[in-house]
Amino acid sequence: MNYQLNEEEKMLQKTAADFANKSLAAVAVESNEKGEFQDDIYKQLGKLGFLGMTVPEKYGGVDFGNFCLALSIEQISRVCASTAVAISVHNSLTNWVILNFGSAETREKYLPLLASGEVLGAYALTESNAGSDIGAIQTSAVREGDNYILNGSKLFVSTGDKAGVVIVFARTDTENRKRGLSAFVVEPDFPGFSVGKPEKKMGLKASSTVELVFEDCVVPVANLLAEEGKGMLIALSALDGGRIGIASQALGIGQAALDEAVKFARGRVQFGRKIIDFQSTKWKIAEMATKLEASRLLVYNAARLRDSGDISTKHVSMAKLFATRAVNEIVYDSLQIHGGVGYTSEFLIERLFRDARALEIYEGTSEVQKLVISREVIKEYDRILPD
Amino acid sequence: MKIIVLLKRVPDTEAKILINSEGSGINEEGVKFIINTYDEYAIEEGLKLKENVGGDSTVTVVCMGPEESTEIIRTALAMGADNAIHICDAALDNPTPDMTATLLAKAIKNNGFDIIFCGKQGIDYDMAQTQAFLAEKLDIPQVNIISEFAISDDNKKAFLVRSIEGADEKVEADLPVIISCNKGxxxxxxxxxxxxxxxxxxxxKKLTLTDLDSSGVPAEKDSTIIKWLSLPKSGECKIIEGEDFGEKVVELARLLREEAKVL
Known part of the structure; x- marks a missing residue:
């Protein structure tokens, strides 16, 4: 199946694949083993244009859109899913939020820096008591003259210690749970900003995940996105794009897990036969490939819908729910085909297995996706069925 | 400066090449086609030269091949080449290097040229002849399999290094010149x-045989591929397991007699 890619999409996919197979593959194993973030890889990605994929040309981007971003993240994740984390967050969350909710000055100030990859973007939403329940955010923002003063801390911020621009969600109204949130563009050298402890994660080890602490952090009023109270709306609308990114990661990891399983099974001999000749292996391969194909169709469709401007929330959540569940089943089967050696870090599947687990959790757990999907589906029925 | 880069569409190095059932060519089903690997070095060197020389220098990619070659031509343009010439005609059936070079020479002459870069050979037929024929047709010097390239300040002389067995050979050549590029x-x-x-x-720019005026193109092939043959399958290796050396020797003798039937 060619997924109806046009000439440019094929070329972009090839550049992403070539970059992953050569430049990224050269450092992926070591950086994942050591848990090292690859600054140089992002410099190269920036130069090639991968960090301005949703930004118009007038702000220094290439504006290829969500579908091409999905193709890129898929190819990068095949080799190193950690690297794809920052690509997704940077493009779909930071850049997108500034482009859609920033004032003209904010866009002109930050987008060229971000789109060229001169600085990386981060997105600080989660708190210790506000995970799926973002209405419970406690970080506060109090207006004082020309500034807002932020206090609180954020957890699980991808690239938080490497970013030059962080989107921070904070409470400007303590009374109103939902409409009391606002979003700010924060630079790490604003007074009162500091990086807390790094997380020791199960997987995605070459991606940096940290706590960010705000102690009387001074943010100019100009850096408020949209207006006070729009935080929840901004967070949720950006996540649609972010979720396509995570679902695309699932495609890359899933493809790598299938590739590894087939390669291994073709060479491994037990009971005098290659294990790929056993029906139990063949059935696993059929299941894995079919789940991957179904995931790909859902993800590509959701990305294309978002590019066409259609409201795609339901399709995005379906793609994320399905693809991230499927990839966990795929890595499970791939590891099972590998047997004992699959449980050692000698084989890539061990890393794929650990990396895949995060996908059902971050940028909206599978449970949250079901909430979103069911709400949309039931709403569709409410419109046509009698009360 | 007018910089020309030659391009060829070839099967992916990772593709498994199978002979078709008639033995008349390869089975192209499921085979991915790519830019000839050595041509990528030629593109890069052409682009570097353009950046180095500056002014109104242009890099023109010239490719002869089927319709589908557009894909690799676009990739070369995306890498930074300025424009392209695509010689494409259904009548071209597996042309010999002589035929190819005659047509390339016509297109390159019409376009104008100061220097030509190409790969040291196509990784499909591995003939490495087109550049030599082309040098003859254009009556210019050729330097092959180069691993270093530099140009004089007045852009009139190329300084080249050829890595040969156990040594490096330094070569100077006057422009216009055709240079075939090696890995590294x-x-x-x-x-x-x-x-x-x-x-x-x-x-x-698409050119057919009519556009190019095919006079001078050899009417008959100077060599023809009669048949393609698959390589014989290599036999499977059998390892005799066991602790006792004596028993293993007995087993080896038995296998040689009963299975391999050589004793």
């Missing part, structure tokens, strides 16, 4: 995203 000459760049965007608007 440079690190070919990726087609960047802005490059891909720009490639859309760049010109690919």
């Amino acid at each position: 000459l440079n690190e070919p760049r990726y087609a960047s995203l802005p490059g891909i965007m720009k490639a859309k608007r760049k010109e690919i």
Whole structure:
């Protein structure tokens, strides 16, 4: 199946694949083993244009859109899913939020820096008591003259210690749970900003995940996105794009897990036969490939819908729910085909297995996706069925 | 400076090549086609030379091949080449290097040229002849399999290094010259995203045999492939397991007699 890619999409996919197979593959194993973030890889990605994929040309981007971003993240994740984390967050969350909710000055100030990859973007939403329940955010923002003063801390911020621009969600109204949130563009050298402890994660080890602490952090009023109270709306609308990114990661990891399983099974001999000749292996391969194909169709469709401007929330959540569940089943089967050696870090599947687990959790757990999907589906029925 | 880069569409190095059932060629089903690997070094060197010389220098990619070659031509344009010439005609059936070079020479002459870069050989037929024929047709010097390239300040002389067995050979050549590139000459760049965007608007000039006036093209092939043969399958290796050396020797003798039937 060619997924109806046009000439440019094929070329972009090839550049992403070539970059992953050569430049990224050269450092992926070591950086994942050591848990090292690859600054140089992002410099190269920036130069090639991968960090301005949703930004118009007038702000220094290439504006290829969500579908091409999905193709890129898929190819990068095949080799190193950690690297794809920052690509997704940077493009779909930071850049997108500034482009859609920033004032003209904010866009002109930050987008060229971000789109060229001169600085990386981060997105600080989660708190210790506000995970799926973002209405419970406690970080506060109090207006004082020309500034807002932020206090609180954020957890699980991808690239938080490497970013030059962080989107921070904070409470400007303590009374109103939902409409009391606002979003700010924060630079790490604003007074009162500091990086807390790094997380020791199960997987995605070459991606940096940290706590960010705000102690009387001074943010100019100009850096408020949209207006006070729009935080929840901004967070949720950006996540649609972010979720396509995570679902695309699932495609890359899933493809790598299938590739590894087939390669291994073709060479491994037990009971005098290659294990790929056993029906139990063949059935696993059929299941894995079919789940991957179904995931790909859902993800590509959701990305294309978002590019066409259609409201795609339901399709995005379906793609994320399905693809991230499927990839966990795929890595499970791939590891099972590998047997004992699959449980050692000698084989890539061990890393794929650990990396895949995060996908059902971050940028909206599978449970949250079901909430979103069911709400949309039931709403569709409410419109046509009698009360 | 008019810089020409020759390009060929070849099967992917990773593709498994199978002979078709008639033995008349390869089975192209499921085979991915790519830019000839050595041509990538030629593109990179052409682009570097353009950046180095500056002014109104242009890099023109010239490719002879089927319709589908557009894909690799676009990639070269996305890497940074300015425009392209695509010689494409259904009547071209597996042309010999002599035929190919005659047609390339016509197109290159019409376009104008100061220097020509190409790969040291196509990784499909491995003939490495087209550049030599082309040098003859254009009556210019050729330097093959180069691993280093530099140009004089007045852009009239090329300084080249050929890595030969156990030594390096330094060569000087007057422009115009045709240079065939080897691995190690440079690190070919990726087609960047802005490059891909720009490639859309760049010109690919299509030329048929009629456009080129095929006089001078040899009417008959000087050599023809009669048949393609698959390599014989290598036999499977059998390892005799066991602790006791004596028993293993007995088993070896038995296998040689009963299975291999050589004793």
